[in-house]
Amino acid sequence: MSTILVTGGTGMLGRPVCDALRGDGHEVRVLSRHSPPYAVDLRESGRLVDRAVDGADAVVHCTNILRGDAKAATNLIDAARRAGVPHLVYISIVGVDRMPYAHLKAKYVVERLIERSGLGWTVLRATQFHELLFKLLEGLARPPVMVLPKGLAFQPLEATEAAARLAELATGPPVGRAEDMGGPEILALAEMARAYLAAARKQRRIVETPLPGRLYRGFRHGAQLAPEFPVGRVTFEEFLTGRFGG
Ligand SMILES: NC(=O)c1ccc[n+]([C@@H]2O[C@H](COP(=O)([O-])OP(=O)(O)OC[C@H]3O[C@@H](n4cnc5c(N)ncnc54)[C@H](OP(=O)(O)O)[C@@H]3O)[C@@H](O)[C@H]2O)c1
Numbered sequence: 385m386s387t388i389l390v391t392g393g394t395g396m397l398g399r400p401v402c403d404a405l406r407g408d409g410h411e412v413r414v415l416s417r418h419s420p421p422y423a424v425d426l427r428e429s430g431r432l433v434d435r436a437v438d439g440a441d442a443v444v445h446c447t448n449i450l451r452g453d454a455k456a457a458t459n460l461i462d463a464a465r466r467a468g469v470p471h472l473v474y475i476s477i478v479g480v481d482r483m484p485y486a487h488l489k490a491k492y493v494v495e496r497l498i499e500r501s502g503l504g505w506t507v508l509r510a511t512q513f514h515e516l517l518f519k520l521l522e523g524l525a526r527p528p529v530m531v532l533p534k535g536l537a538f539q540p541l542e543a544t545e546a547a548a549r550l551a552e553l554a555t556g557p558p559v560g561r562a563e564d565m566g567g568p569e570i571l572a573l574a575e576m577a578r579a580y581l582a583a584a585r586k587q588r589r590i591v592e593t594p595l596p597g598r599l600y601r602g603f604r605h606g607a608q609l610a611p612e613f614p615v616g617r618v619t620f621e622e623f624l625t626g627r628f629g630g
Contacts (some may be wrong), residue, residue, distance in 0.1 A: 387411045388413070388554055390444045396515055401554075427455045437467045440467070443469055461501045478509045480492040484602060513542070514542055514618070517576060525586055530588040533594070536572070537573065539611070563613055566609065566611070568618070569614065583625070
């Protein structure tokens with residue numbers, strides 16, 4: 385049995401990581417701003433971060449911080465170094481090195497910090513989770529006409545499958561960059577929107593329109609996809625069935 389700290393262990397991904405680890409009999413510590421006894425903002429270093437990492441066999445870094453990602457990672461790395469933690473596992477996103485989007489660029493910086501930390505490290509890049517794309521479609525379906533950026537595709541992945549992979553990686557030796565993890569199929573956003581509307585029993589006209597900008601171009605060229613790693617099994621259709629009932 386190992387002791388594993390999961391930062392962001394209350395989130396969409398972190399929670400099933402904790403479940404998978406506990407299911408395998410490991411002792412899990414959860415760090416987030418609202419989860420005592422390790423309720424701490426990782427952007428502020430301090431004794432609580434030191435206490436959280438002390439004696440841990442591995443740390444799985446699963447926070448989702450829109451501003452201050454690098455600061456949080458630096459604080460975690462410094463604490464892990466002081467405590468001599470042998471393995472730091474980080475969840476990243478497919479395309480972080482190719483997308484001109486601040487959040488993704490920040491995650492790429494964190495990857496570099498972890499690689500150069502001197503700690504044993506593993507980085508897993510995953511494609512977008514079903515839940516995230518579901519929320520996107522839900523928002524886009526609010527107006528009577530569903531306006532979609534033209535020509536986009538995604539490779540939706542079940543968060544619990546990414547969580548199981550992270551748990552497996554955390555309990556093994558550091559591997560550096562693990563193979564990317566993508567969902568089982570690449571779907572056009574319009575196709576996903578039609579599946580969502582059918583499952584949610586909503587009727588909307590779909591209009592596709594091109595958008596300006598480098599970020600949109602990056603997405604249109606598929607930087608967010610991992611076609612060579614369709615490792616997830618749960619399809620978007622199956623996710624929708626689970627969500628709305630058959
Ligand atoms: N969602 C996706 O499609 C996707 C795909 C690939 C990779 N990822 C990556 O997976 C990771 C987790 O994403 P998620 O979707 O599970 O995020 P999420 O549901 O928003 O959960 C974020 C977690 O981080 C904690 N947190 C946020 N700010 C913090 C801070 N300053 N200090 C300490 N804890 C903090 C939150 O708890 P508190 O609010 O209590 O602090 C929560 O536990 C992220 O690194 C994300 O980039 C996500």
